[in-house]
Amino acid sequence: MTSSSVQQAQQALGRRLREIRKDVGLTARELARRADWHESKCSRLENGRALPSDADIRTYTTLCAAQDQAADLIATARGIEGAYVQWRRMERAGLRRVQQSVAPLFERTRRFRVYQSWVIPGLLQSAAYTHAVLNTVARLRDVPDDIDDAMAVRMDRQRILHSRNHRFAMLVEEWVLRTVIGDNDTMAGALGHLISVASLPSVSLGIIPLGTPRGAGWPVESFTMYDDAQVNVELVAAHLTVTQPGEIAEYARAFTELSTIAVYGAQARSLITAAIDTIR
Numbered sequence: 001m002t003s004s005s006v007q008q009a010q011q012a013l014g015r016r017l018r019e020i021r022k023d024v025g026l027t028a029r030e031l032a033r034r035a036d037w038h039e040s041k042c043s044r045l046e047n048g049r050a051l052p053s054d055a056d057i058r059t060y061t062t063l064c065a066a067q068d069q070a071a072d073l074i075a076t077a078r079g080i081e082g083a084y085v086q087w088r089r090m091e092r093a094g095l096r097r098v099q100q101s102v103a104p105l106f107e108r109t110r111r112f113r114v115y116q117s118w119v120i121p122g123l124l125q126s127a128a129y130t131h132a133v134l135n136t137v138a139r140l141r142d143v144p145d146d147i148d149d150a151m152a153v154r155m156d157r158q159r160i161l162h163s164r165n166h167r168f169a170m171l172v173e174e175w176v177l178r179t180v181i182g183d184n185d186t187m188a189g190a191l192g193h194l195i196s197v198a199s200l201p202s203v204s205l206g207i208i209p210l211g212t213p214r215g216a217g218w219p220v221e222s223f224t225m226y227d228d229a230q231v232n233v234e235l236v237a238a239h240l241t242v243t244q245p246g247e248i249a250e251y252a253r254a255f256t257e258l259s260t261i262a263v264y265g266a267q268a269r270s271l272i273t274a275a276i277d278t279i280r
Contacts, residue, residue: 206262
């Protein structure tokens with residue numbers, strides 16, 4: 001599995017299935033025989049090595065006289081499946097749809113904590129930089145070409161930065177400032193825009209300088225924390241949603257540790273302007 005939270009949830013679902021089977025005195029082999037499954041299938045499902053389909057759960061609960069639990073089990077399995085979603089699957093309907101899908105999450109969140117080790121955080125991007133990012137995504141993943149529409153949705157979302165009810169703590173590795181996305185003009189403009197939006201009252205921008213001894217603030221995958229309710233993690237091939245309180249706490253701890261080695265205010269602006277000078 002790609003995430004311990006997904007694996008744990010799948011194993012917990014498997015334990016529930018095993019309990020249902022044992023409550024009616026069926027062996028795994030006998031259940032598989034009645035379901036016309038390979039005899040190893042029950043073991044894979046009950047040990048969390050495979051995620052049951054809706055049809056699997058209906059068959060399982062019917063044979064165990066537990067049809068009243070089917071709807072809840074199906075909802076649980078779908079939630080696990082949705083926790084780890086490949087980018088290609090998310091984006092096959094177009095990039096605009098992906099951008100629109102997060103609107104409710106952004107509206108209900110009051111405290112955003114963002115760590116970016118890849119690119120400038122989306123809410124702080126200039127239009128040209130966003131266009132370059134989305135263009136790269138579309139090209140690499142072969143998704144529908146709706147870049148302009150997706151960019152419009154992303155840019156409109158930045159209005160939330162001016163809300164009095166939201167707070168944004170952003171952490172960026174310095175190498176992000178020196179990684180050219182698009183071309184030099186696009187990057188220089190994006191860095192100038194970054195200085196501007198970082199001055200907003202709702203935004204706290206920290207830059208982790210190159211050469212800083214890392215200690216506990218180890219560089220990790222980019223992630224966004226939405227209050228203390230959810231973490232979205234950006235993996236190379238997929239989008240991971242973390243909702244287990246214990247794992248959310250781990251991301252909160254990582255964010256705190258990374259925050260302690262970042263610089264802010266004038267020092268952060270100095271690093272940005274130095275990056276602009278290097279590009280130009």
